Amino acid sequence: MNCEPISKLLIPFVDGRADMKERGRVENHxxxxxxxxARVEQYRTVWTILDEQPAVEPSFGxxxxxxxxxxxxxxxxxxxxxVPSPRLAFSTALLIALSAWISMMPPAQPNYQASLQPExxxxxxxxxRVLENYDVVSDFDxxxxxxxxxxxxxxxxxxxxxxxxxxxxxxxx
Amino acid sequence: xxxxxxxxEASFELLLQRYRTPVVNFLNRxxxxxxxxxDLAQEVFLRVYRSRxxxxxxxxxxxxxxxxxxxxxxxSIRDYRHHQLDVSIDVSADEDEGRTFELRARxxxxxxxxxxxxRATAIRRAVDALPDKQRAAVLLHKYEEMDYAQISKVLDCxxxxxxxxxxxxxxxxxxxxxxxxxxxxxxxxxxxxxxVSELGKxxxx
Numbered sequence: 001m002n003c004e005p006i007s008k009l010l011i012p013f014v015d016g017r018a019d020m021k022e023r024g025r026v027e028n029h030x031x032x033x034x035x036x037x038a039r040v041e042q043y044r045t046v047w048t049i050l051d052e053q054p055a056v057e058p059s060f061g062x063x064x065x066x067x068x069x070x071x072x073x074x075x076x077x078x079x080x081x082x083v084p085s086p087r088l089a090f091s092t093a094l095l096i097a098l099s100a101w102i103s104m105m106p107p108a109q110p111n112y113q114a115s116l117q118p119e120x121x122x123x124x125x126x127x128x129r130v131l132e133n134y135d136v137v138s139d140f141d142x143x144x145x146x147x148x149x150x151x152x153x154x155x156x157x158x159x160x161x162x163x164x165x166x167x168x169x170x171x172x173x
Numbered sequence: 174x175x176x177x178x179x180x181x182e183a184s185f186e187l188l189l190q191r192y193r194t195p196v197v198n199f200l201n202r203x204x205x206x207x208x209x210x211x212d213l214a215q216e217v218f219l220r221v222y223r224s225r226x227x228x229x230x231x232x233x234x235x236x237x238x239x240x241x242x243x244x245x246x247x248x249s250i251r252d253y254r255h256h257q258l259d260v261s262i263d264v265s266a267d268e269d270e271g272r273t274f275e276l277r278a279r280x281x282x283x284x285x286x287x288x289x290x291x292r293a294t295a296i297r298r299a300v301d302a303l304p305d306k307q308r309a310a311v312l313l314h315k316y317e318e319m320d321y322a323q324i325s326k327v328l329d330c331x332x333x334x335x336x337x338x339x340x341x342x343x344x345x346x347x348x349x350x351x352x353x354x355x356x357x358x359x360x361x362x363x364x365x366x367x368x369v370s371e372l373g374k375x376x377x378x
Contacts, residue, residue: 008336011343017320042347045354050315050346053296056207058197058214066189066215070222 003029003036010036014043185225189218192235195317196242202312203246204253205301213245232326239317240327243309250305292353299349307342314339 006029012018013026030037196217200210220241300308306328313324325335 008333008340011339012321012336015314039347042351042354043343046343046346046350047315049296049350049353050300050311052293053202053300054293055194055198056201056210058193059207059211062193062197062211062215063189066218069215069219073219073223 003033006033006036010040010043014040014047185222188221188234192238193218196238199239199242199312199317200246202300202316203243203305203309204249205297209249213242213249216245217242233323235317235319236323236326239313239319240329243313243327246309247305295353296350299346302349303342303345307338307345310335310338311342311346 006026009018009022009026012022018026030040193214197207197210197214200213200217201207204210204213217238221238300311303311310324310328313319313327319327321332321335325332328335328338330338
């Protein structure tokens, strides 16, 4: 008879903590196994014998000693929530120092690159050979149909193409 | 414990009154010395008191309490053994068998006022002779009457591992306490408890 699978269930069986399924398995096994029946009885005896081990009571001064140690502990105060933890205090101090440093810095320089851009465009348009008289043709409707591409400037875009790509671009938004 | 967390000192007093004796008894059976057990028990309650504001009711309070107690006891036993080993190495370099020192230390800590043939002493010796984790499992199972789920959380193991642990512990106790119980426990010639699997061999149902 194979007692191995049942062996671990014998203690839960004896202490009454086995579930119904485990209990059924053990009971079925015990019906056919005299050795395990004897073992279960011996476990029950051991269980009873262990009750003979006397319990101790804490000594007389136990509570007094504990209260003295508790009194020496730092107590939480009603304003304790205002006392920052070291990490929080360090983070706050760092944030304040960073803010002060940024506010003391000179104001940011204007973006000359951006301000130069219209002048550059103006110059480019002015230099076009077809625009002999810029003041006259500046309001000329046909100008809007002129390609803005400057030869040798691959980064520039074609307005005609832009016009075609516009719906596509907005479609993806 | 939630009332203690809210700052109710009277509730902590109630916890202390309710659990100090079980904790002291558990630690006394673990470390085999009442003075040490009481020191450790005080440390347990101080840790509970210190961490009351961080307490999260994710586990039963008793599980948390006895987990602290078990860890403190196991650390204390380990430190004591290291100390004993250091002392014994200093005393005699020839005696280098750890088991010898361990047994001597154990004998020294078992209540020396009791007689050798005292039944209570014999029971205590049998429990003391169990490996630390098996002893903790038996104490929580037998004396604190915890269920398997709780004990496995205290000892940080699976329920299956706990059942194996308890089976081995009670099997050892069954053999060791056989003279007191008046039965002849089945065991091998070397005194090692016979595995249950061996008992059924050769038998037919």
